[in-house]
Amino acid sequence: MLSLLAAAPYEAHSAQKINEAASGHARKLQSLPDLSVPYGQYIGNVTSMGDPITKTTTLGPIIGRADSATGIERYFGVPVAPSAAGMNRWKYPEHMGSYTWTIPIDTLEESVCMEFSGLVGTEDCIKVDIQTKTGLSGAPVACWVHGGGFTSQDSGSAATRTAAYYAKGGPTASVVQVMMHYRLAYLGWGVYDGAEVEMAGTGYTSGNYGMSDIIHELKWIQANIATFGGDAARISLYGESAGGAHVASLLASPQTEGIVKNFILESPYITIGDAAYSYLARKQISEIVPRSTAGMTGCVFNTPNSSVTLACMRAGPAILFDGALNNGTAWDEIYSVGGPAGFAVSAWGMVNGAGCNAWPVVDGYFLSLPPSKAYAAGTNALANVIIGHNVDEQATFYNSGYFAGAVGNYFPAAMASTADTVFPLAANADRVGILGSYLPAYPDISTATPENLDTYMGNNFIVTAMNTLDETASITAIWIQAATYAQDATYLTNFDSLYAAEQNAYVKAVKPGSDGWLTACVTKAIAQIMSAPMRRPGTVFRYLFAESGPDEFSNIQPGWGACHGCELTFVLGMYENGDPATGSYPLSSYNNPLTIGLGMGSYIDFGPTYSSAEIALGTTMKHYWVNFFSTGNPNGAGVPTWDPVVGSTMNVMVFDADFTSAGAGGALLNPCLQTSPCVMEPALNYRKAYGDFMNTGVYTTPDTCTGPVGGFTHETVGSLCCPACPTGRRSTLFGAPVSRPAGCPACP
Numbered sequence: 001m002l003s004l005l006a007a008a009p010y011e012a013h014s015a016q017k018i019n020e021a022a023s024g025h026a027r028k029l030q031s032l033p034d035l036s037v038p039y040g041q042y043i044g045n046v047t048s049m050g051d052p053i054t055k056t057t058t059l060g061p062i063i064g065r066a067d068s069a070t071g072i073e074r075y076f077g078v079p080v081a082p083s084a085a086g087m088n089r090w091k092y093p094e095h096m097g098s099y100t101w102t103i104p105i106d107t108l109e110e111s112v113c114m115e116f117s118g119l120v121g122t123e124d125c126i127k128v129d130i131q132t133k134t135g136l137s138g139a140p141v142a143c144w145v146h147g148g149g150f151t152s153q154d155s156g157s158a159a160t161r162t163a164a165y166y167a168k169g170g171p172t173a174s175v176v177q178v179m180m181h182y183r184l185a186y187l188g189w190g191v192y193d194g195a196e197v198e199m200a201g202t203g204y205t206s207g208n209y210g211m212s213d214i215i216h217e218l219k220w221i222q223a224n225i226a227t228f229g230g231d232a233a234r235i236s237l238y239g240e241s242a243g244g245a246h247v248a249s250l251l252a253s254p255q256t257e258g259i260v261k262n263f264i265l266e267s268p269y270i271t272i273g274d275a276a277y278s279y280l281a282r283k284q285i286s287e288i289v290p291r292s293t294a295g296m297t298g299c300v301f302n303t304p305n306s307s308v309t310l311a312c313m314r315a316g317p318a319i320l321f322d323g324a325l326n327n328g329t330a331w332d333e334i335y336s337v338g339g340p341a342g343f344a345v346s347a348w349g350m351v352n353g354a355g356c357n358a359w360p361v362v363d364g365y366f367l368s369l370p371p372s373k374a375y376a377a378g379t380n381a382l383a384n385v386i387i388g389h390n391v392d393e394q395a396t397f398y399n400s401g402y403f404a405g406a407v408g409n410y411f412p413a414a415m416a417s418t419a420d421t422v423f424p425l426a427a428n429a430d431r432v433g434i435l436g437s438y439l440p441a442y443p444d445i446s447t448a449t450p451e452n453l454d455t456y457m458g459n460n461f462i463v464t465a466m467n468t469l470d471e472t473a474s475i476t477a478i479w480i481q482a483a484t485y486a487q488d489a490t491y492l493t494n495f496d497s498l499y500a501a502e503q504n505a506y507v508k509a510v511k512p513g514s515d516g517w518l519t520a521c522v523t524k525a526i527a528q529i530m531s532a533p534m535r536r537p538g539t540v541f542r543y544l545f546a547e548s549g550p551d552e553f554s555n556i557q558p559g560w561g562a563c564h565g566c567e568l569t570f571v572l573g574m575y576e577n578g579d580p581a582t583g584s585y586p587l588s589s590y591n592n593p594l595t596i597g598l599g600m601g602s603y604i605d606f607g608p609t610y611s612s613a614e615i616a617l618g619t620t621m622k623h624y625w626v627n628f629f630s631t632g633n634p635n636g637a638g639v640p641t642w643d644p645v646v647g648s649t650m651n652v653m654v655f656d657a658d659f660t661s662a663g664a665g666g667a668l669l670n671p672c673l674q675t676s677p678c679v680m681e682p683a684l685n686y687r688k689a690y691g692d693f694m695n696t697g698v699y700t701t702p703d704t705c706t707g708p709v710g711g712f713t714h715e716t717v718g719s720l721c722c723p724a725c726p727t728g729r730r731s732t733l734f735g736a737p738v739s740r741p742a743g744c745p746a747c748p
Contacts, residue, residue, distance in 0.1 A: 136229025194310025273466025617666030672707030
């Protein structure tokens with residue numbers, strides 16, 4: 001294998017020769033321009049938001065802005081560590097050298113970490129953005145960890161990020177808001193031999209640079225937040241998508257114990273499978289960076305000469321490595337071996353499709369164990385936790401970018417009545433989508449079948465593989481395990497049995513992906529958290545977001561339902577940022593709150609108007625979140641009682657504006673739900689059978705209920721319960737239906 005990995009024969013080098021080689025590459029690369037470009041209008045800039053105000057921190061004085069009319073103070077781009085560029089690349093903040101200043105510096109603009117692919121951002125980004133209110137003292141502190149697949153930032157527009165939603169108070173007490181920044185993609189999550197050698201004897205290894213940034217920032221916040229009116233004893237972390245997965249990992253880290261009291265995990269996708277945290281697998285993935293860019297950078301990839309490689313990779317602009325994580329051709333020649341005959345998905349295609357090319361790892365310092373084991377062992381067992389997800393998570397991915405054309409071909413009948421208005425999928429197929437590289441092994445996405453979409457887009461098989469292997473697994477082992485499930489007749493039969501009741505083709509595609517990515521994760525995480533001997537009762541709360549009304553997604557695509565990211569309309573206060581009387585959000589396409597992070601800013605040039613029920617839902621959720629930031633418990637005056645998880649009983653608070661008319665403020669505990677046209681299920685222990693199957697491959701019968709209280713979320717797909725006509729392996733396994741319900745067209 002070494003001969004395949006090495007770009008040149010190995011030679012023993014003295015320390016002097018290593019330094020000489022590194023210096024030579026440095027001279028070559030330093031002559032190249034820095035090709036990164038600013039994040040431009042998406043950056044939160046507070047220069048015009050008030051008068052200068054100076055604060056003194058433990059590192060030095062800073063100058064922000066104070067708005068006398070609102071009382072809001074803003075400090076954006078507050079540095080807590082040196083730049084991570086150049087020789088600080090792939091180093092932990094504690095190893096970057098001392099960092100202080102005496103002359104006050106302006107902190108007026110956030111610094112987004114360099115994104116890939118995208119050519120935007122900066123490596124000088126280990127910084128925080130603070131919004132507080134003049135006169136605050138001892139207020140709770142809410143630290144937001146953004147999502148974006150660990151490769152980009154998707155916290156919404158600059159307008160959203162500077163709106164001080166929690167800091168301004170209103171119907172709730174004011175909270176000190178902090179937005180965290182962390183290194184992304186291979187800069188934040190790569191694992192390299194040279195860095196291991198460099199860290200020998202320190203307790204550190206390599207990888208988890210993005211996590212180290214957050215922990216370093218948390219320590220700074222603990223030491224300085226009182227200056228901004230915050231209580232260092234009441235620090236909370238909250239995040240969504242990759243931000244939720246990041247918070248889940250931080251909950252599992254011994255380095256956050258004693259610092260963070262409360263954790264909110266919103267849609268923490270595919271987080272809890274042990275193999276997702278494999279150090280070995282991440283190191284193998286990281287090989288792509290030097291291997292695929294050697295021709296441009298001149299950095300020879302030779303594992304035994306890893307110090308030479310690392311020094312060279314630090315010498316030039318990081319942008320030279322842009323796109324490397326999407327180039328798996330040579331990598332597959334090594335790792336796509338030994339799988340079942342006839343399985344078309346390469347190891348790289350499968351792992352990249354699951355979004356695990358940039359991810360935390362068990363390194364022995366930031367993570368001693370993968371989260372599921374760390375939770376059970378009692379890491380952060382004294383912390384309070386809110387965890388949940390949305391009903392229709394996978395809809396966001398199925399209707400974005402590269403997948404849109406495939407979904408349009410997959411479901412032409414289901415969408416025929418609204419194809420040119422509500423579901424303009426064909427027109428949107430050329431979007432710059434967030435999942436553009438997820439199917440590199442599939443030659444023609446336009447010919448995708450339902451079975452292909454289950455395999456490639458739902459990533460169900462790799463979810464089960466990640467959960468049935470441990471944190472020592474190699475990439476090849478994960479791939480073989482996933483491929484085995486994908487071709488196992490029993491697994492496929494049970495898979496189809498779980499979703500046989502879903503009779504609408506579109507919903508039937510959304511559900512498995514949502515269960516694989518989210519239901520399985522949340523179900524397992526709660527079970528492991530609750531199993532810790534030190535876990536106190538009344539400290540874990542589960543939610544389900546089921547609102548499908550006008551938000552930044554469903555206003556343009558009503559069939560998306562309660563999709564991935566849809567709750568951010570309410571959690572980040574987007575519904576409040578327009579006219580307070582109407583809730584309208586009159587933003588232009590390039591200043592749109594959430595869709596920018598999903599590559600769709602240019603496709604949405606209007607904002608929805610929110611109903612009084614939807615505004616009430618937002619107010620209720622704000623109360624719950626602020627209560628939790630304040631006390632570690634979401635309950636308080638004016639909101640329905642939210643019962644915690646008790647033992648193995650997972651009480652679920654469901655958020656849906658439809659519940660507002662019943663006096664519940666958009667929240668109802670444990671209702672019976674109809675989240676698709678033909679299925680009624682209890683919110684209590686929500687879809688546990690589905691999550692358990694994705695985690696273990698073992699089938700159990702799903703729970704049902706009578707009702708319903710909540711209506712189904714895909715409001716544009718029609719209410720007629722017509723079974724989908726079987727095709728492919730479904731037809732082979734089950735055969736065509738003998739009869740069809742009245743009103744349903746005959747199968748071809």
